[in-house]
Amino acid sequence: MSEHYSISRRQFVAGASSALVAGAGAAAAEKKAGGRTSGLAIEGGPKAVTKTPSGGPRWGEPELKQLEAMLRQGSLFYWEGPQTKLLIERFQQICPRKYVQTCSSGTAALHIAVAAAGIGPGDEVITSPVTDIGTVIGVLYQQAVPVFADLGAGTYNLDVADVERRITPKTKAIIAVHLTGNPCDLDALKALADRHKLILIEDCAQAWGAKYRGRPIGTVGHFACFSLQNS
Ligand SMILES: Cc1ncc(COP(=O)(O)O)c(C=O)c1O
Numbered sequence: 001m002s003e004h005y006s007i008s009r010r011q012f013v014a015g016a017s018s019a020l021v022a023g024a025g026a027a028a029a030e031k032k033a034g035g036r037t038s039g040l041a042i043e044g045g046p047k048a049v050t051k052t053p054s055g056g057p058r059w060g061e062p063e064l065k066q067l068e069a070m071l072r073q074g075s076l077f078y079w080e081g082p083q084t085k086l087l088i089e090r091f092q093q094i095c096p097r098k099y100v101q102t103c104s105s106g107t108a109a110l111h112i113a114v115a116a117a118g119i120g121p122g123d124e125v126i127t128s129p130v131t132d133i134g135t136v137i138g139v140l141y142q143q144a145v146p147v148f149a150d151l152g153a154g155t156y157n158l159d160v161a162d163v164e165r166r167i168t169p170k171t172k173a174i175i176a177v178h179l180t181g182n183p184c185d186l187d188a189l190k191a192l193a194d195r196h197k198l199i200l201i202e203d204c205a206q207a208w209g210a211k212y213r214g215r216p217i218g219t220v221g222h223f224a225c226f227s228l229q230n231s
Pocket residue numbers: 105106107108131132133134135177203205206226227228229
């Protein structure tokens with residue numbers, strides 16, 4: 001959060017929960033007093049979704065056929081297999097980077113990026129405090145120090161001015177997390193990184209397909225890391 005909104009994460013979570021409760025309470029009070037409501041379920045209207053959604057099948061015949069084709073392949077080196085090549089080809093259609101490498105997870109991708117950036121013991125990497133542990137675990141594995149910057153109010157993405165305040169002679173990189181599909185201010189972060197000769201790593205794990213000023217995320221930083229995790 002920026003200074004103006006400097007509250008702890010715990011306070012934020014508690015505040016957000018009580019705001020939800022307060023919202024429901026206010027609506028109920030308004031209803032009781034005969035005020036106009038929107039008719040939403042939260043304001044006492046009928047439920048829009050009455051049945052619990054069924055999980056539905058997670059795969060069908062096409063996926064089973066592809067899985068079978070993979071299992072019947074002679075080699076376990078799947079990163080050179082036709083499926084991986086196709087994945088890379090299609091990935092490059094949405095994120096046109098020259099060099100694309102698959103690996104086992106978003107966490108592994110971030111670790112590879114941090115290691116490839118030459119980050120080692122005692123180096124500092126500025127990143128977001130609201131993210132998945134996968135963002136920082138590679139930094140720790142390299143015996144470097146994650147430095148958490150404030151986030152922008154309303155975006156929960158890196159506050160560029162605060163990132164700049166936290167740069168020290170030990171800072172080597174910035175990991176910008178595009179939280180919940182919302183791109184960071186990439187132009188400002190790239191300009192800052194260039195000015196201080198820092199590596200900019202984009203953590204795109206939560207933002208497949210998102211665009212920043214018309215450009216696909218993952219195309220501005222020195223590295224971009226994606227995840228195929230379920231959510
Ligand atoms: C922002 C962010 N970074 C990194 C990761 C790690 O990805 P993976 O679960 O594929 O290791 C996740 C996963 O949820 C994430 O949300």
